[in-house]
Amino acid sequence: MEHTYPVIMAGGGGTRLWPVSRRDRPKQMIPLIEERTLFQTTVQRLTGLVPFERIMVVTVEEQAKRLMEQSPELASKNYLLEPAPRGTASVVGLAAAVLHRRDPEAVMVILPADHFIRNVDLFHLLVRVATDVAEKGYLVTLGIKPTYPATVYGYIQRGQVLPEKFNYPAYRVLKFKEKPDEKQAKQMLASGDHSWNSGMFIWSAAAILAEIGRQMPKLKAALDKIGAAWGTPAQAAVLQSVWPTLENETIDYGVMEKAENVAVLPASGLEWSDIGNWDSLFDVLVPDEYGNIVVSADHLPMDTNNSLVYGNNDDRLIVTIGVDDVVIVDTGDVLLVCRKDQASKVRLIVEQLKKSDKTNYT
Amino acid sequence: MEHTYPVIMAGGGGTRLWPVSRRDRPKQMIPLIEERTLFQTTVQRLTGLVPFERIMVVTVEEQAKRLMEQSPELASKNYLLEPAPRGTASVVGLAAAVLHRRDPEAVMVILPADHFIRNVDLFHLLVRVATDVAEKGYLVTLGIKPTYPATVYGYIQRGQVLPEKFNYPAYRVLKFKEKPDEKQAKQMLASGDHSWNSGMFIWSAAAILAEIGRQMPKLKAALDKIGAAWGTPAQAAVLQSVWPTLENETIDYGVMEKAENVAVLPASGLEWSDIGNWDSLFDVLVPDEYGNIVVSADHLPMDTNNSLVYGNNDDRLIVTIGVDDVVIVDTGDVLLVCRKDQASKVRLIVEQLKKSDKTNYT
Numbered sequence: 001m002e003h004t005y006p007v008i009m010a011g012g013g014g015t016r017l018w019p020v021s022r023r024d025r026p027k028q029m030i031p032l033i034e035e036r037t038l039f040q041t042t043v044q045r046l047t048g049l050v051p052f053e054r055i056m057v058v059t060v061e062e063q064a065k066r067l068m069e070q071s072p073e074l075a076s077k078n079y080l081l082e083p084a085p086r087g088t089a090s091v092v093g094l095a096a097a098v099l100h101r102r103d104p105e106a107v108m109v110i111l112p113a114d115h116f117i118r119n120v121d122l123f124h125l126l127v128r129v130a131t132d133v134a135e136k137g138y139l140v141t142l143g144i145k146p147t148y149p150a151t152v153y154g155y156i157q158r159g160q161v162l163p164e165k166f167n168y169p170a171y172r173v174l175k176f177k178e179k180p181d182e183k184q185a186k187q188m189l190a191s192g193d194h195s196w197n198s199g200m201f202i203w204s205a206a207a208i209l210a211e212i213g214r215q216m217p218k219l220k221a222a223l224d225k226i227g228a229a230w231g232t233p234a235q236a237a238v239l240q241s242v243w244p245t246l247e248n249e250t251i252d253y254g255v256m257e258k259a260e261n262v263a264v265l266p267a268s269g270l271e272w273s274d275i276g277n278w279d280s281l282f283d284v285l286v287p288d289e290y291g292n293i294v295v296s297a298d299h300l301p302m303d304t305n306n307s308l309v310y311g312n313n314d315d316r317l318i319v320t321i322g323v324d325d326v327v328i329v330d331t332g333d334v335l336l337v338c339r340k341d342q343a344s345k346v347r348l349i350v351e352q353l354k355k356s357d358k359t360n361y362t
Numbered sequence: 363m364e365h366t367y368p369v370i371m372a373g374g375g376g377t378r379l380w381p382v383s384r385r386d387r388p389k390q391m392i393p394l395i396e397e398r399t400l401f402q403t404t405v406q407r408l409t410g411l412v413p414f415e416r417i418m419v420v421t422v423e424e425q426a427k428r429l430m431e432q433s434p435e436l437a438s439k440n441y442l443l444e445p446a447p448r449g450t451a452s453v454v455g456l457a458a459a460v461l462h463r464r465d466p467e468a469v470m471v472i473l474p475a476d477h478f479i480r481n482v483d484l485f486h487l488l489v490r491v492a493t494d495v496a497e498k499g500y501l502v503t504l505g506i507k508p509t510y511p512a513t514v515y516g517y518i519q520r521g522q523v524l525p526e527k528f529n530y531p532a533y534r535v536l537k538f539k540e541k542p543d544e545k546q547a548k549q550m551l552a553s554g555d556h557s558w559n560s561g562m563f564i565w566s567a568a569a570i571l572a573e574i575g576r577q578m579p580k581l582k583a584a585l586d587k588i589g590a591a592w593g594t595p596a597q598a599a600v601l602q603s604v605w606p607t608l609e610n611e612t613i614d615y616g617v618m619e620k621a622e623n624v625a626v627l628p629a630s631g632l633e634w635s636d637i638g639n640w641d642s643l644f645d646v647l648v649p650d651e652y653g654n655i656v657v658s659a660d661h662l663p664m665d666t667n668n669s670l671v672y673g674n675n676d677d678r679l680i681v682t683i684g685v686d687d688v689v690i691v692d693t694g695d696v697l698l699v700c701r702k703d704q705a706s707k708v709r710l711i712v713e714q715l716k717k718s719d720k721t722n723y724t
Contacts (some may be wrong), residue, residue: 019681194503300714302707315695317723319381319711322701326685330697337699339684345664349681352662361679 003105004131006046010039010059010067010113011082014274015058015350015362019229020310023362028114028274029066033284033295038275039113043071043312049124050122056080056099057113058091082175083243089254090246092201093212097227100205105257107134108208110201110251116284126265129168130202133263139211139256140202141173142267143195149185152276154178154197156264159187173262178252195264197252198272211259219254222246277343278327281308297330306340316345335360365467366412366493369457370404372429372475373420373444377712377724378638380439381696382672385724389637390476391428395646395657400637401475405433411486417463418442419475420453436625445605451616452608454563455574455581459589462567470570470651472563472613478646488627491530492564493624498526501573501618502564503535504629505557511547514638514706516540516559516614518604518626519550535624540614559614559628572605581616584608639705640689640698643670659692668702 010028046055048265052073057082059067068076080095088300092110094285099106109127117123130140143156146161157175164170176197180188186192213220222236222242229238247254256262273283285293290305299320304320310329311318318328327343329336353362372390383389390401398406403492408417416433420442421429430438441456454472461468471489479485505518519537526532538559542550550556575582584604591600609616618624635645647655652667659673659680666682672691673680680690689705691698700708715724 113686300711302711303704316697317695317720318697318699320699321707321711322704323688323699326699328699333679335678335680335690335692335697337680337682337685337688337690342665342684345683349662349664349683358679 001128001131002133003100003103004050004107004109004127005054005056005103006050006109006111007041007056007058007092007099008039008111008113009088009091010057011063011091012112012114015025016347017132017278017338018346019329019331019352019361024062024243026063026114028112029063029070033116033281038116039067040070042111042113042115043074045117045120045123049127051278052356053078056084056094056095060085069177073358074278083240085248086243086246087248087254088251089212089216089219089249090243092208092251092255093216093223096205096208097223098230100209101227102144103229104206106205107131108201108203108205110199111201112199112274114275115199116273116275118284119269122267122269125168126267126270127202129166129170130167130265132355133162133164133170133265134202134207136162137204138162138261138263139207139259140170141176141256141262141264142198142200142202142270143264144198144270144272145266145268146189146194146196149182149189150196151179151182151185155185155188156197156262157191158193158195158264158266158312162263167263169257171264171266173264176252176256176262177353178250178257183215195266195268197256198267198270199274200267201251201256204299207261208255211255215258216247216249219246219249277336277346278308278310278329279340279343281310282306282340308340323331363412363490363493365415365465365497366469366471366489367418367461367465368408368412368471368473369418369420369454369461370401370473370475371450371453372401372419373425373447373453374474374476378709379640380708380712381693381698381723386424387483388425388476391425392430393557394637395478395643399432400478401429402432402561404473404475404477405436407479407485409447411489415440418457418508420444420457422447445602447610448605448608449610449616450604450613451574451578451581451611454570454613454617455578455585456588458567458570458574459585460592462571463589463592466568468567469493470563470565470567472565474561474636476637477561478637479636480646482629484629484631487530488629488632488665489564491528491532492627494519494528495526495532495627496564496566496569498524499566499569500524500532500623500625501621502532503538503618503624503626503636504560504562504564505562505626506632506634507628507630508551508556508558511544512542512558513544513547515636516618517542517550517556517626518559519553520555520557520626521627524625530627533626533628535626538614538618538621538624540612540619541562557628557630559597560629560632561636562629563613563618569623570617577620578609578611579615581608581611639708640670640672640691640700641702641705643672644668644702670702697714 155177159172159174296313299309302321304323308327325340327338479609517539521534521536658675661671666685670689687702689700
């Protein structure tokens with residue numbers, strides 16, 4: 001594990017938990033489900049796994065300051081700043097180039113900053129095993145057993161167990177399929193050999209750079225320039241000049257779908273959630289005997305079941321009568337009342353607001 | 363009509379439109395569905411029917427000042443102040459005693475201050491005809507055709523058409539039944555000859571005093587004392603000494619159920635509502651093409667139907683997604699989310715709050 005470097009991806013905007021998350025207050029930066037923010041939890045989850053000086057955070061300039069305040073245990077040199085958003089392929093590539101220059105044997109653990117994991121022990125075990133697998137040259141993914149035909153996740157088709165021996169089952173990946181349509185999703189769910197892509201990846205910097213070289217040669221050339229200049233007086237100038245020329249692409253579409261040597265570790269026991277919409281708080285928090293979840297609110301229920309009341313910690317009383325399967329989110333300036341199974345439509349509301357004269361609410 | 367005296371009953375507390383109506387802000391005093399309050403609308407509805415100096419308001423001291431501010435066209439001498447709440451039998455009796463002393467031929471038009479009537483022309487016609495009927499000695503009620511087996515209204519069973527000729531059908535009442543249980547309500551709804559008691563009564567002061575004398579002789583004796591002292595220096599002292607001795611009873615239970623000579627005018631065309639709960643706003647206001655009603659709120663709907671969004675005129679944005687048949691009421695300090703068909707349970711919430719440490723919300 002002495003070459004393992006967690007890389008926390010914390011640049012995302014994300015309005016999926018709107019109205020609590022906003023343009024200038026993305027999901028990973030707010031104390032969403034506990035006193036700590038998801039970013040803080042993501043950092044703390046690495047305690048005991050690697051020393052803090054090896055934890056990298058990739059983010060954008062306007063978020064860096066507040067992230068640094070939230071996790072003072074990370075030195076400012078641990079932060080890699082994207083000059084502008086250019087997709088996760090560029091972000092992963094930048095981190096890979098920088099880490100490869102720092103440590104040619106570096107193994108990167110790519111971690112989204114806004115996910116929830118209840119089983120931290122299993123997370124540690126998986127990262128350790130995945131590091132072993134990555135050191136054999138594999139690009140390692142953590143796969144979640146699908147529970148419904150989701151179209152918001154990528155899917156990973158499992159093949160044979162890897163020939164090498166590890167302390168945990170590790171499979172070759174036959175196919176990596178980014179967000180499918182519903183028909184494909186249903187087929188993959190039914191097949192039994194597909195898992196969801198959790199968005200966590202473990203690979204050596206060398207292996208991912210090689211794969212980028214095969215599939216995105218222009219990006220690879222740019223990363224070589226950046227890597228060569230890193231730590232020299234030219235570092236900032238090269239980054240600033242090269243970055244705007246990069247194609248805006250995700251690591252999933254740009255690299256993983258056609259990558260070779262991809263492996264997957266089954267990771268359902270993590271009790272993982274990407275908290276993609278309000279509905280998923282029911283996977284993360286423990287409801288009361290009526291199935292209700294109440295966060296930061298003074299709630300008086302009558303005949304209310306399986307509902308979420310998410311308040312603003314203010315003095316308001318929230319009364320619900322005859323309400324089932326509803327999400328109520330109150331941020332003071334916005335009140336959202338949403339049927340639970342339509343929580344993903346919040347995204348459409350945000351798009352609508354962005355096009356209106358009410359961008360102040362986004 | 364020169365002996366017709368409207369008597370507006372404006373002393374009620376009422377928490378049926380909680381959280382907008384409160385202990386110190388009863389329903390009749392708030393601009394609930396238009397810029398004017400229900401009390402103001404009740405006064406204005408009499409324009410062209412009788413001169414303002416003949417309109418009486420019965421209320422309690424703590425409400426009188428604000429009612430006077432709301433309707434400056436009424437002189438302060440038009441207000442009768444109940445020393446304390448003692449039920450509508452006492453209130454009606456007090457007004458009858460006072461009016462009978464002022465004008466022995468007085469016909470009273472008892473009008474709740476918090477009802478809605480869309481068809482003002484028909485209201486005027488009905489009051490004129492009812493005055494004629496009352497002058498023949500009948501106690502006249504206005505009956506609303508029932509649309510469901512309500513247990514919150516009294517029921518009036520219609521008999522034969524009255525033998526006298528009037529400009530509108532007028533029937534003898536066979537039975538006056540205060541708030542029934544559900545089984546009785548269903549039977550009465552099915553019978554076809556029952557209507558709801560609207561709570562508006564028209565009768566001569568002499569006739570109702572005589573009926574009170576038959577059924578509530580103690581009240582009649584007290585009213586005689588009050589009437590005799592009225593307009594003399596002893597008026598206030600007699601009222602203050604007699605009032606606390608009165609039985610707390612409604613005019614419906616105390617008098618109407620066993621009264622003789624009761625008549626009913628069919629009054630469904632009034633488009634009347636007592637606005638007894640939030641659901642009834644759908645009878646009073648005109649919904650949009652999706653069946654939604656939005657009052658004083660900035661509402662952004664998605665897949666939202668047959669719902670009420672009642673705001674606080676503040677800067678809050680209220681977003682609803684996938685919401686049907688729901689009432690959302692936001693007063694700033696309280697947020698109510700209630701299934702429309704359970705709106706009458708708001709009363710139970712208020713009772714619960716009164717027993718808790720949250721009486722500030724009642």
